[in-house]
Amino acid sequence: MSSTPDPYASVTATARAIATGEATATRVVDAYLGRIRNLDRELGAFLAVNAEGARAGAAAVDRARAANEPLGPLAGVPIALKDNLVTRGLATTAGSKILAGWIPPYDGDAVTRLRAAGAIVLGKTNMDEFGMGSSTERSAYQKTRNPWDTSRVPGGSSGGSAAAVAAGLCAASLGTDTGGSIRQPAAMCGVVGMKPTYGRVSRYGVVAYASSLDQVGPLARSVEDAALLLSAIAGHDPRDATSIAAPVDAYAAALTGEVAGLRVGLPREYYGEGLDAEIRAALARTAEALRERGAEIVDVSLPHTAHALPAYYVIAPAEASSNLARYDGIRYGTRAPDAPDLLALYSKTRGAGFGPEVKRRIMLGTYALRAGYYDAYYKKAQQVRACISRDFADAWATVDVLLTPTTPAPAFRFGAKATPVDMYLGDIYTLACNLAGLPGLSVPCGLTAGGLPIGAQLLGRPLDEATLLRAGGVIEAAVGLGAQRPRAVS
Amino acid sequence: MPTLTRAEVDEIALLARLHLEPAEAEALQGELGAILEHFAALAAVDTEGVLPMTHVLPTTAPLRADVVEPSLPVEDALRAAPARHGDLISVPSIIPGSPASAGASHHRPGAGE
Numbered sequence: 238m239s240s241t242p243d244p245y246a247s248v249t250a251t252a253r254a255i256a257t258g259e260a261t262a263t264r265v266v267d268a269y270l271g272r273i274r275n276l277d278r279e280l281g282a283f284l285a286v287n288a289e290g291a292r293a294g295a296a297a298v299d300r301a302r303a304a305n306e307p308l309g310p311l312a313g314v315p316i317a318l319k320d321n322l323v324t325r326g327l328a329t330t331a332g333s334k335i336l337a338g339w340i341p342p343y344d345g346d347a348v349t350r351l352r353a354a355g356a357i358v359l360g361k362t363n364m365d366e367f368g369m370g371s372s373t374e375r376s377a378y379q380k381t382r383n384p385w386d387t388s389r390v391p392g393g394s395s396g397g398s399a400a401a402v403a404a405g406l407c408a409a410s411l412g413t414d415t416g417g418s419i420r421q422p423a424a425m426c427g428v429v430g431m432k433p434t435y436g437r438v439s440r441y442g443v444v445a446y447a448s449s450l451d452q453v454g455p456l457a458r459s460v461e462d463a464a465l466l467l468s469a470i471a472g473h474d475p476r477d478a479t480s481i482a483a484p485v486d487a488y489a490a491a492l493t494g495e496v497a498g499l500r501v502g503l504p505r506e507y508y509g510e511g512l513d514a515e516i517r518a519a520l521a522r523t524a525e526a527l528r529e530r531g532a533e534i535v536d537v538s539l540p541h542t543a544h545a546l547p548a549y550y551v552i553a554p555a556e557a558s559s560n561l562a563r564y565d566g567i568r569y570g571t572r573a574p575d576a577p578d579l580l581a582l583y584s585k586t587r588g589a590g591f592g593p594e595v596k597r598r599i600m601l602g603t604y605a606l607r608a609g610y611y612d613a614y615y616k617k618a619q620q621v622r623a624c625i626s627r628d629f630a631d632a633w634a635t636v637d638v639l640l641t642p643t644t645p646a647p648a649f650r651f652g653a654k655a656t657p658v659d660m661y662l663g664d665i666y667t668l669a670c671n672l673a674g675l676p677g678l679s680v681p682c683g684l685t686a687g688g689l690p691i692g693a694q695l696l697g698r699p700l701d702e703a704t705l706l707r708a709g710g711v712i713e714a715a716v717g718l719g720a721q722r723p724r725a726v727s
Numbered sequence: 728m729p730t731l732t733r734a735e736v737d738e739i740a741l742l743a744r745l746h747l748e749p750a751e752a753e754a755l756q757g758e759l760g761a762i763l764e765h766f767a768a769l770a771a772v773d774t775e776g777v778l779p780m781t782h783v784l785p786t787t788a789p790l791r792a793d794v795v796e797p798s799l800p801v802e803d804a805l806r807a808a809p810a811r812h813g814d815l816i817s818v819p820s821i822i823p824g825s826p827a828s829a830g831a832s833h834h835r836p837g838a839g840e
Contacts, residue, residue, distance in 0.1 A: 342803035435783050449781075478788060547766040558743060565744070567816060569807035579821045580744070588746030596745060600736070600755055601762060603743040613770070619779030621772050626780055657758055658765055674783025699783050 244405035262295035262313030309355030335590025345442020362397030384723035392422030399426035417667025420679035424643035424692020435674035439474030464488035491703035497531030502636030506542035526715035558602025643692035
């Protein structure tokens with residue numbers, strides 16, 4: 238990192254170069270800002286670039302180093318944040334017009350922890366409105382293009398984060414995952430994405446979509462970088478009642494490169510009809526690579542898998558319809574002009590401020606929670622959810638992790654999913670993890686013949702992120718993308 | 728059960744405080760009907776005696792000490808309000824036909840568009 242900082246440098250290498258004085262934080266930040274200027278007009282990954290704030294943060298790190306003050310583990314490392322992570326003084330829209338122009342008066346917990354570790358907030362990344370989508374096409378603001386093929390979507394809803402990491406526009410990023418929104422875009426953009434155990438990372442200061450499913454996690458170019466970010470953001474927070482008070486592991490230390498004796502389950506329901514042939518072959522190579530290194534490959538069954546999709550699309554919209562009731566044009570956000578009374582103000586503000594997919598899910602959730610329908614929909618879905626959770630608990634008796642595809646198909650072209658149900662079906666492999674509250678990791682495991690990334694998903698026991706990262710590190714070394722870079726930036 | 732009538736769509740939109748243009752309501756009637764048909768499969772799952780899931784790990788709800796802590800300053804809390812009246816947020820009349828409250832006349836330029 239002597240003259241021009243390498244935009245693809247690891248988080249560890251960037252932090253070390255700044256700590257040793259080989260690079261200044263200012264140079265690193267300026268290099269990423271320059272790259273965003275050059276490349277993001279086409280990619281559309283960022284909704285807001287925090288140029289002034291990032292430069293000020295970098296200057297503070299450089300001054301601290303010059304004064305021999307102690308530096309945080311991520312000092313000077315430029316991180317992009319999904320735009321549903323609340324940032325003090327920096328516009329936060331969650332991809333929605335209803336929050337246009339909102340400047341939050343506080344930082345979310347994950348953001349506070351990142352800043353405390355010395356990280357620099359580089360900007361806010363594009364997303365499907367309120368996280369509701371799997372392609373980032375549902376952003377109210379702009380399209381984000383997949384850096385591997387700009388005629389295709391980056392996945393979603395954390396599509397801006399995944400594209401920014403893949404294209405080297407930031408050192409790493411944070412996203413959120415309610416039904417696959419970190420892992421699916423990570424798979425489609427050829428980066429690592431982790432959804433931690435529900436409660437591992439605080440949801441304080443996360444724009445709520447479905448509160449029993451939402452979780453913050455890292456998107457990064459390596460498993461080690463994801464591990465470092467997770468260690469920085471995880472931990473108990475009294476401001477989130479669902480936050481878990483378990484100690485946080487030094488996740489990067491778990492990356493031993495060993496999987497000997499690890500029992501890896503292949504759930505047959507994840508390898509059925511509808512799985513792309515090239516993805517199936519890549520997963521077979523991944524399983525074989527783990528077996529060659531001493532892992533035991535075991536066939537398992539998760540019998541309730543097929544019910545995850547309907548259960549999710551009842552629970553998530555139901556919770557969303559309640560959570561999004563707060564956007565009423567009163568305290569913050571946009572307000573419809575000239576409403577004659579309060580009811581009209583609510584309804585016109587919301588009618589004008591929400592996009593079609595958000596309206597669809599609010600309507601669906603309101604329908605499911607309506608008096609007389611609750612038992613048939615929400616309660617039933619929560620019972621099915623308990624069955625799905627029990628399937629996993631049963632699997633942990635015989636295996637340590639589960640290996641599945643992250644997505645049934647690689648990144649698709651803009652506009653390819655014609656109906657809402659077509660779009661929802663792309664989430665079939667990622668939803669159960671959220672319903673059961675488990676940790677999940679997507680790691681690149683090769684490219685299709687057409688040059689599109691393929692993701693392998695690892696699912697694990699509650700709070701066993703360390704084992705997922707360890708196995709993910711082995712997959713990365715054996716069948717990962719190595720030094721291959723997306724077309725749009727090479 | 729899953730097929731929705733237009734009247735149901737309008738009723739749900741009212742419950743959701745969501746103004747829909749006629750074309751939107753018409754499109755949603757078909758879309759929501761298709762989604763609900765897809766989800767009818769849930770009814771067939773045997774969940775006899777299964778308790779609805781709450782959290783992945785057993786959790787407790789510890790009580791915080793009853794101590795006053797600093798909260799968001801009023802000015803910070805009100806900065807994003809689309810319309811305000813001194814230290815209050817102004818809203819239009821709550822009861823239709825009653826005199827309007829401070830609302831529109833204090834609408835800040837540039838906010839709430």
